[in-house]
Structures are given as structure tokens and as C-alpha cells.
Amino acid sequence: MQKIQSQGIHHITLMGADRQTSIDFWEGVLGMPFVFEQPNLDDPNEDHLYFDPGDGRLITIFTNETRTRAHGRTPTDAGCVHHLAINVSLATFRQIEIRLNDRAIPHSGHKDRGFMDSIYFKDPLGFLIECACYKFEPPLGCTHADVMIQAHKLRLKAGDDSIGEIHLADAIEVLVARSQDSLSTDRSPKAPY
The missing domain is CATH 3.10.180.10 (2,3-Dihydroxybiphenyl 1,2-Dioxygenase, domain 1)
Structure with a gap:
């Protein structure tokens, strides 16, 4: 048995109401360009709107002009x-x-x-x-997830309940030391003042 290895989110599809409400919210409030539209290929009564959330992936909305808001908060x-x-x-x-x-x-x-x-x-x-x-930028060649897993390990070692900025800063230091070479033989912290 083998895994089905994921490589990121392809798209997320949400159930919308009317077309214009979706456009007004996703593009008009959140600034996601409306990039593509076609019928829902599984339901001819619906349209399928596509928005770019900023990373080139997609958030899509199924719309139907007869649907209206059904919840004060979705389940x-x-x-x-x-x-x-x-x-x-x-x-x-x-x-x-x-x-x-x-x-x-x-x-x-x-x-x-x-x-x-x-x-x-x-x-x-x-x-x-x-x-x-995020409160941090990952080091060059690393991802936010790389920093988070290292910060999590440091948090557990310290016995802290949740990740804080100290864990993030120390995680970034660990990742830089691991991924970037140095001519120094001793890379430990120093006090030159």
C-alpha cells in the first residue's frame, strides 16, 4: 500500500448564492481577481466562478441565482x-x-x-x-512549514503550551545554520561588546 502524495492545494470550491454576491465579496472585498467562469459541469443550473487568492491557485464558487443565504453562520x-x-x-x-x-x-x-x-x-x-x-519570513530555501515544525520541536522541548516568537526566532536560527555553510568553525553566539 502506498500514499497518494499531495503537493499543495489545487483549489477549494464553496457553495455560493447568486453570482454578483460572490464577485462583490471575493473580488470587491478580498481583492481576488475574477479569472474564469463556466457552467458547473455536474449541474447545469449552476455557474462555476474562479478567483485567484494571490498565489495562482484557485478558490471557486458554485452559484445559482435562485439560492439565498441559508445560515447566520455556516455549520x-x-x-x-x-x-x-x-x-x-x-x-x-x-x-x-x-x-x-x-x-x-x-x-x-x-x-x-x-x-x-x-x-x-x-x-x-x-x-x-x-x-x-505570519510573524516571520522563512529563511531562503525554507517554507513556513519548515519553520513551524522546528518551532514546534523547540516549544515541546521548552515545555511551553504554544508557539511563541522566541520559538520562531530560534527555529529560524536552526534552519539557517542547517542550510547555510560558514567558514567559521565556531558558530555559537558571541558577545563582542
Whole structure:
């Protein structure tokens, strides 16, 4: 028996209501270019809208002009999607509350998650959206996941409950030492002052 090895998210498809609500939210609020549209090939009563979330992958929405909002908050039962997290830059993150307030969109306010900052709000159909901003940039040649697994190991070793900025900084130092060579024979911390 062998695994089916994943290599990233291809796309995520959500159930929408009418076409214009989807365009107005995903492009008009979240800035995702509307890049493609065709009928839902499995249901001729629906359209299939495609949006670029910023990394060239896709978020797609099935729309139907007869559907309307069915929930104040989409279900969070077992097997349901709790929320969708969208990556944003620090500059954008610092503007989100203002921009949501300008539209009178209720939100959670800033949430410090230790390794990232977050803010939550619902789309027009009650689906929970998170805009998230990492507190770090991974070293060249490494991914955010590389830093996170190393930070997790350091957190466990320290006996801490959750990843904090100290674990991130130390994880980055470990990854740089591991991936970048040096002419120095002793790369330990020094106090030259």
C-alpha cells in the first residue's frame, strides 16, 4: 500500500448564492481577481466562478441565482469546514479593521496567535473567513512549514503550551545554520561588546 502524495492545494470550491454576491465579496472585498467562469459541469443550473487568492491557485464558487443565504453562520458540525484562512501581508493586516469597519462588516478584532496574527469575519453567506499574517519570513530555501515544525520541536522541548516568537526566532536560527555553510568553525553566539 502506498500514499497518494499531495503537493499543495489545487483549489477549494464553496457553495455560493447568486453570482454578483460572490464577485462583490471575493473580488470587491478580498481583492481576488475574477479569472474564469463556466457552467458547473455536474449541474447545469449552476455557474462555476474562479478567483485567484494571490498565489495562482484557485478558490471557486458554485452559484445559482435562485439560492439565498441559508445560515447566520455556516455549520461547524463534524465533517464541515470551520473557516478559510487567507494569507495577507503585514501592511494589509494593519489595515483590515479599518477596511472592514468602512463596510460595516462585523469582525473579531486582532487576535495574536503566537506565530501569526489573525482577524475573523463572515462572508455574506455566513462562512467564516480568517485573514492571517505570519510573524516571520522563512529563511531562503525554507517554507513556513519548515519553520513551524522546528518551532514546534523547540516549544515541546521548552515545555511551553504554544508557539511563541522566541520559538520562531530560534527555529529560524536552526534552519539557517542547517542550510547555510560558514567558514567559521565556531558558530555559537558571541558577545563582542
